[in-house]
Amino acid sequence: MRRFIVPAATASLLGLILLASMTDALNLYWQSVLMFMGINIILSTSLNLVNGNMGEFSCGHAGFMAVGAYVSSVLAVALFAPGGFMGGPYLPGYLTVFIFPLLLLAGGLAAAVTGLLVALPSFKTRGDYLAIITIAASYIIKSTIENVGAVGGARGFMGMAKITTAMTDVWDIPWMLLWVFAAVIFTLVVIRRYVSSTFGKGVDAVRQDEIAAEIMSVDTDRIKLVTFMLSSGLAGIAGGLFAFVLGYINPGSFTIIKSTEAMVMVYLGGMGSISGATLSAIVFTLLMEVLRPLQVGKWVIIPMMLILLMQFRPEGFFGHRELTDIVPGLRRLLGREGDGK
Amino acid sequence: MALLEVVNLTRDFGGLRAVCEFETTFDGRELMGLIGPNGAGKTTVFNVVSGFYAPSAGQVRFQGKNTAGLKPHKVTALGIARTFQNIRLWFDLSVIDNIRVSQYYHLEYGLWDCFLRTERYKRREAAIEHNAQEILEALNLAEFAQELPKNLPYGLQRRVEIARALSVKPKLLMLDEPAAGLSSADVDDLIKLIGWIHKEFDLAIWMIEHQMDVVMKLCPRIQVIDFGRTIADGTPAQIQANPDVIKAYLGDDAI
Numbered sequence A: 001m002r003r004f005i006v007p008a009a010t011a012s013l014l015g016l017i018l019l020a021s022m023t024d025a026l027n028l029y030w031q032s033v034l035m036f037m038g039i040n041i042i043l044s045t046s047l048n049l050v051n052g053n054m055g056e057f058s059c060g061h062a063g064f065m066a067v068g069a070y071v072s073s074v075l076a077v078a079l080f081a082p083g084g085f086m087g088g089p090y091l092p093g094y095l096t097v098f099i100f101p102l103l104l105l106a107g108g109l110a111a112a113v114t115g116l117l118v119a120l121p122s123f124k125t126r127g128d129y130l131a132i133i134t135i136a137a138s139y140i141i142k143s144t145i146e147n148v149g150a151v152g153g154a155r156g157f158m159g160m161a162k163i164t165t166a167m168t169d170v171w172d173i174p175w176m177l178l179w180v181f182a183a184v185i186f187t188l189v190v191i192r193r194y195v196s197s198t199f200g201k202g203v204d205a206v207r208q209d210e211i212a213a214e215i216m217s218v219d220t221d222r223i224k225l226v227t228f229m230l231s232s233g234l235a236g237i238a239g240g241l242f243a244f245v246l247g248y249i250n251p252g253s254f255t256i257i258k259s260t261e262a263m264v265m266v267y268l269g270g271m272g273s274i275s276g277a278t279l280s281a282i283v284f285t286l287l288m289e290v291l292r293p294l295q296v297g298k299w300v301i302i303p304m305m306l307i308l309l310m311q312f313r314p315e316g317f318f319g320h321r322e323l324t325d326i327v328p329g330l331r332r333l334l335g336r337e338g339d340g341k
Numbered sequence B: 001m002a003l004l005e006v007v008n009l010t011r012d013f014g015g016l017r018a019v020c021e022f023e024t025t026f027d028g029r030e031l032m033g034l035i036g037p038n039g040a041g042k043t044t045v046f047n048v049v050s051g052f053y054a055p056s057a058g059q060v061r062f063q064g065k066n067t068a069g070l071k072p073h074k075v076t077a078l079g080i081a082r083t084f085q086n087i088r089l090w091f092d093l094s095v096i097d098n099i100r101v102s103q104y105y106h107l108e109y110g111l112w113d114c115f116l117r118t119e120r121y122k123r124r125e126a127a128i129e130h131n132a133q134e135i136l137e138a139l140n141l142a143e144f145a146q147e148l149p150k151n152l153p154y155g156l157q158r159r160v161e162i163a164r165a166l167s168v169k170p171k172l173l174m175l176d177e178p179a180a181g182l183s184s185a186d187v188d189d190l191i192k193l194i195g196w197i198h199k200e201f202d203l204a205i206w207m208i209e210h211q212m213d214v215v216m217k218l219c220p221r222i223q224v225i226d227f228g229r230t231i232a233d234g235t236p237a238q239i240q241a242n243p244d245v246i247k248a249y250l251g252d253d254a255i
Helices: A002-022 A028-053 A061-080 A093-122 A128-146 A160-170 A175-196 A198-208 A210-215 A220-246 A256-269 A274-290 A292-312 A328-334 B042-049 B072-078 B095-101 B111-116 B119-138 B154-166 B184-200 B212-218 B236-241 B243-250
Strands: B004-013 B016-026 B031-035 B057-062 B080-082 B172-176 B204-208 B221-226 B229-234
Touching (some): A028 A061, A028 A220, A028 A256, A028 A274, A061 A220, A061 A256, A093 A220, A128 A256, A160 A220, A175 A220, A175 A274, A175 B111, A198 A210, A198 A220, A210 A220, A256 A274, A256 A292, A274 A292, B016 B221, B016 B229, B031 B042, B031 B212, B042 B172, B042 B204, B080 B154, B095 B119, B111 B119, B154 B184, B184 B204, B184 B212, B212 B236, B221 B236, B221 B243, B229 B236, B229 B243, B236 B243
Parallel strands (some): B031 B204, B031 B221, B080 B172, B172 B204
Antiparallel strands (some): B004 B016, B221 B229
């Protein structure tokens, strides 16, 4: 029985959200807030793998997001959009419903490969050096895109709205909301399965004492590469969703500010905690909306809150603990003594 | 075939020769001590044998296989486990997770098994968990399985570190100053523990130790090095009577 609690709760939450959006109980504004919340959850939990669990310091999450965003949008527009770009359409519009997740995965895969290219040279170093290398890499990605005319260069790339329209032509439901929701669940399941396996515990071992890990038979180089690729791949999926939710992307969306937002969420939630990173992504998204009237002023308030957080609760909301550690009743309810799912 | 052959091992750090032409052989089930004054090069010998440093000259052969160029985790997977002078547990992973992670060498499942939770994943994780429990029970640590090592007293941390090394199922167990920092009661326990491990497990033990009573009680054969050179090799009685050893420890003028 207990093993069905989480899937059932998830399914009813999805049903509730879809129903509310279709009956206009949830207007377009709140739908978009929910979608950005989902994207932020993916960004913060995936960055948390590297910055929290592995204890490295990656500052270039937006770069991988950009790779995912561009790869999945360009592919989608090339395959489905009528007229002009790459001579398409090559596939009929109704297939978007089935191909779309594959496009997201393709974006994620491209981002993971980019992650590998960044990680290979940089994992000889640690700490500060990785921070510098990842910042540099995200700038390289951004300026590369700015200089490729075929994808719009600095002007940006659009046409994704045609794909989302093609999906609603098949069946009129809030598709993007559905995809974001599915991607969030996918991300959380993948990360949770990863970090709870013996393989994934090796990531924590590397953070705590890399030399001891290597001496105790852990292939530290492999673990670091796999973790970094997983993290950047998931960021790529978040990027793909971001592109389709907005319908328009430009290189300016993926600057250091975006990477910083992801880092703020990780440190807010508590490093190495999946539930912490999720909760902080939710809080952060709502905060951004609440502070929206302040316009640029919110970038005074939010860093200020970060400073206060570091002063008074440097471990974040949860700090290497999960929700189930903090609320023991929940663990019993879910039947997760020790380890599970 | 010998278990471990260290032939003509030399290791330089820049202009400093930390270890010079060190030799030793393990046939299978010995318990050998390696002693010497501070800075003699004992830990360097361990670091080379465990693959952490490459030898500048000479060879380390484990079961006939030259370990040169192998990364430390590969050397460990061959069956060489070690502990550290200053305890290097993963202090924020539970005791049982410490033992689980150090069985990485025989995970035998890939990333996809992990994501899809395949039968193979479940079988392997269950086996790893089972091994870990077994080792903890053997070393009387079962009740601390869920504790974090940072919350355990020092003597228990030592014991956990030895348990972690044993989880690699080593053929050679290297202990780097296991008695360092222990109270005298803990030292007595440690002597019993090492003797028991040597009797129960099919392995050779090689230990560096500064506390002479530990080495003298445990090790039938002892090697002494000073300034990287081997100055004596023999039984405890021979070592105690060796003038070079006395000179190395007490200096010329004291005699």
